[in-house]
Amino acid sequence: xxxxxLSRRSFLATGTAIGALSLVGLTPAELQAAGETTLRLxxxxxNKILDPGYMIGGTEIEAQKQCLPFLAQxxxxxxxxxxxxxxxxxxxxxRDPTHIDFELADGLVWSxxxxxxxxxxxxxxxxxxxxxxxxxxxxxxxxxxxxxxxTGTLVLNKPFAPFFMVTLCHGPGAILCEKAVGAAxxxxxxxxxxxxxxxxxxxxxxxxxxxxxxxxxxxxKPGYDKVLLRVISETxxxxxxxxxxxxDCTELSTDTMARYKAAMPAGAAITTxxxxxxxxxxxxxxxxxxxxxxxxxxxxxxxxVDSIIAAAYSNVPAKSFGVVCxxxxxxxxxTKSYSYDPEKARALLAEAGVSGLSLxxxxxxxxxxxxxxxxIQANLAAVGITLNVIPLDSxxxxxxxxxxxxxxxxxxxxxTMRFAGTPDPYEATQWFVSSQVGIWNWERWKNAEYDxxxxxxxxxxxxxxxxxxxxxxxxxxxxxxxxxxxxHEPEAYVHPENIAINAAPSGELDYRHFSHT
Amino acid sequence: xxxxxxxxxxxxxxxxxxxxxxxFLLLRLIPGNPATIxxxxxxxxxxxxxxxxxxNLDKPVWMQFATYAGQVVTGDLGNDVFSDRKVSxxxxxxIGFSLALMAAAMGWAVALGVPLGCLAAxxxxxxxxxxxxxxxxxxxxxxxxxxxxxxxLIFSVNLRxxxxxxxxxxxxxxxxxxxxxxxxxxxxxxxxxxxxxxVRASMLEVMGExxxxxxHAFGLKPARVIFGYALPVAILPTITxxxxxxxxxxxxxxxxxxxxxxPGIGKLIYDSVLARNFPIVQGAVVVATxxxxxxxxxxxxxxxxxxxxxxxxx
Numbered sequence: 001x002x003x004x005x006l007s008r009r010s011f012l013a014t015g016t017a018i019g020a021l022s023l024v025g026l027t028p029a030e031l032q033a034a035g036e037t038t039l040r041l042x043x044x045x046x047n048k049i050l051d052p053g054y055m056i057g058g059t060e061i062e063a064q065k066q067c068l069p070f071l072a073q074x075x076x077x078x079x080x081x082x083x084x085x086x087x088x089x090x091x092x093x094x095r096d097p098t099h100i101d102f103e104l105a106d107g108l109v110w111s112x113x114x115x116x117x118x119x120x121x122x123x124x125x126x127x128x129x130x131x132x133x134x135x136x137x138x139x140x141x142x143x144x145x146x147x148x149x150x151t152g153t154l155v156l157n158k159p160f161a162p163f164f165m166v167t168l169c170h171g172p173g174a175i176l177c178e179k180a181v182g183a184a185x186x187x188x189x190x191x192x193x194x195x196x197x198x199x200x201x202x203x204x205x206x207x208x209x210x211x212x213x214x215x216x217x218x219x220x221k222p223g224y225d226k227v228l229l230r231v232i233s234e235t236x237x238x239x240x241x242x243x244x245x246x247x248d249c250t251e252l253s254t255d256t257m258a259r260y261k262a263a264m265p266a267g268a269a270i271t272t273x274x275x276x277x278x279x280x281x282x283x284x285x286x287x288x289x290x291x292x293x294x295x296x297x298x299x300x301x302x303x304x305v306d307s308i309i310a311a312a313y314s315n316v317p318a319k320s321f322g323v324v325c326x327x328x329x330x331x332x333x334x335t336k337s338y339s340y341d342p343e344k345a346r347a348l349l350a351e352a353g354v355s356g357l358s359l360x361x362x363x364x365x366x367x368x369x370x371x372x373x374x375x376i377q378a379n380l381a382a383v384g385i386t387l388n389v390i391p392l393d394s395x396x397x398x399x400x401x402x403x404x405x406x407x408x409x410x411x412x413x414x415x416t417m418r419f420a421g422t423p424d425p426y427e428a429t430q431w432f433v434s435s436q437v438g439i440w441n442w443e444r445w446k447n448a449e450y451d452x453x454x455x456x457x458x459x460x461x462x463x464x465x466x467x468x469x470x471x472x473x474x475x476x477x478x479x480x481x482x483x484x485x486x487x488h489e490p491e492a493y494v495h496p497e498n499i500a501i502n503a504a505p506s507g508e509l510d511y512r513h514f515s516h517t
Numbered sequence: 518x519x520x521x522x523x524x525x526x527x528x529x530x531x532x533x534x535x536x537x538x539x540x541f542l543l544l545r546l547i548p549g550n551p552a553t554i555x556x557x558x559x560x561x562x563x564x565x566x567x568x569x570x571x572x573n574l575d576k577p578v579w580m581q582f583a584t585y586a587g588q589v590v591t592g593d594l595g596n597d598v599f600s601d602r603k604v605s606x607x608x609x610x611x612i613g614f615s616l617a618l619m620a621a622a623m624g625w626a627v628a629l630g631v632p633l634g635c636l637a638a639x640x641x642x643x644x645x646x647x648x649x650x651x652x653x654x655x656x657x658x659x660x661x662x663x664x665x666x667x668x669x670l671i672f673s674v675n676l677r678x679x680x681x682x683x684x685x686x687x688x689x690x691x692x693x694x695x696x697x698x699x700x701x702x703x704x705x706x707x708x709x710x711x712x713x714x715x716v717r718a719s720m721l722e723v724m725g726e727x728x729x730x731x732x733h734a735f736g737l738k739p740a741r742v743i744f745g746y747a748l749p750v751a752i753l754p755t756i757t758x759x760x761x762x763x764x765x766x767x768x769x770x771x772x773x774x775x776x777x778x779x780p781g782i783g784k785l786i787y788d789s790v791l792a793r794n795f796p797i798v799q800g801a802v803v804v805a806t807x808x809x810x811x812x813x814x815x816x817x818x819x820x821x822x823x824x825x826x827x828x829x830x831x
Contacts, residue, residue, distance in 0.1 A: 045788055045792065046600075048597065048599035048600040049599055049600060054564075056557070056599060133560070133561045133563065133564045135561070136561075189599075189600045189601055189602070190600055190602070204687055205602075205607065205610050205611075206607075206610060206611050206614075206780035206784070206785065207683065207684060207687065207780050208683070230682055230683050230778065231683075231778065231780070232682055232778035233775070233778070233784070233787070233788050233791070234775055234776075234778070237682065237775070237776060237777070237778050238682075238778075240669055240670070240673070240674060240681055241681045241682045241778070243674045244669075244673040244674045244677060244680075244681035244682075245677060246673075246680065246681050246682055247682075393547070393548070393549075394554070394793075395547055395548055395549030395550075395553070395554035395793070396548040396549045398549075398553065398557075398558035399549055399550065399553055399558070405549075405550065405553070
């Protein structure tokens, strides 16, 4: 633990403030009682498109959460995640597998004289989403029935269990003011046409964004009167700003998290929001060098995942055993068909009649994936496989397995990959169904049982049954020999011990629910 | 003088056009579909289609360049891929911070480096000259990004005397000035050394000239001889150096802007490269190039105004 110091700057600032207050006859205690509380956070870049239909994601979702109504929100339940209705609704119930009834809270109004929050706003917002860039989140929605000023029903076109967690709690589930969006021309970018939440939003491009008290808000008061976000694009710079006392909370990089765990700054604490990122090493099952499953299984046995986590990720992330992340139903806690065993790898290669094998691994040219690729290179060299590491910029990397982007997919052999998603196993498993071959299923295997289980998992609302389904789906993935599961990187935040933070499992902060003790 | 001015202006325009063309081609040579690169791996086909149409990516490259060059001539640098805001507006919001940083950095470097060079030259091989030499070489050797990180760790994280991040509250000039101290210190430090060495060398040459000896012989005060007669001549190469060094100052400012999370054209380019927001990258690089060329042009004009012989050297 480092020592707390009274800096010259804070001494001067405090002294000046006390002096100024004494001139107007206020004591600091009186001012604290009367003054506004400000939360200082980091923004990793300007919010470019606040419209949920066309947003980029990330901090834009954070802004939506503060200023727009949602029907549901994430709730941590021990080590797992579930959902709960927000204070914008008095009722949110799954009547049957395809009907979700809702009733909006009374007395909530849109800013700028745009009237009360109405069920017609829900209908407008969700039906509008179907034709936008984020329309995929609403594929299961057929339409919204408005049954009263504040009541209605979301009608799904098929049973879709993940709808609450994936759609209603997430950014696309934001509700817009029909009247104000219409007046704004049907779309908006850097300013909300109207807000209905505890804060109003403003930004100075390149510098900051501010959430100030919404004078028209009649709902629960947030923990802070004002939230000031400084634009700091580099995570490392933000970490230094926290250490300099200029931020109250910031996201941590993996190596800093390891450093803080060894020597936590005085008065600081770390909160892990979730671990919804999953990293693995993939293999192209159709490539001539990898068509023999014994060769793929040999590679599975040759890779020392513990070393990768220790050397590339400072032992911070959780070891991965599948695509379903910790805290979600269907999360695996062990592999079934392989473990690190170089002897077994050599035996499998001999069994396959393969010697002097030379392969390539493609990796994003950033620190952790490159380190992971180099460790894999050393691991495979130990069993007699020569591995050529090919670092790639994000442009060519993200389309190398996509058939519509050229012929690179034909040469694809091994690669390191990281996906992230929302807190429902449906999202992580959707990329590997047969129809995704050549799109996101770069491993290029097809399995009828997997496809069938995927459909069952969507339709099933019983948690125990869903757990079984997703466990089996990951078994199938592993049995293809095309995967070496690596790790789940956490979304972790450092903050003072006396500030309780609120973060979605995918990392978006909800400033409304921050509190100060 | 007018002929010289026209020649220099023509050359400057040619350089800007060349940079525009090279940059445009380089951005299109990046592997991968520009629309996918800009919008991310999971962008919908509709979004990719919209982007491609907006950026004229469906047209031949030469036509894309002609369209873009035509827009640039009229002052239209295009629109931000995401927010659809004018690139010129975005650059306009940021460039003032970079200019302030560069002016402050060069300002304190000149204020310290020039007198230091003069002092070292009037007392060559003295202890002052030797200390000045060590300091100059030392500051030249320290990269600005390293200086930025040290300054941040010492003055913000440990001592907490100076703010670590940002440019200060909008409209609050004292706050903005305080936020300028560390970045200006970091960016300008190596220039103290450059200027001191340059001025010393020039001054030593000029101090040996007959007219300086005559001035001494007439009994003029040493300060008058140094600052009235020697320095105006010795400063000429330094002015050119400052003009040429402006380019280096822009790149040093990029590091400072990133490390101190300070708005500015360098950070704008950096963030836009990371976000693959190519219209902003193109616009900001063109503006930065024009800025650099403008400063070099001004320094050349200043030198040619002070020393008419230079006008015939183009």
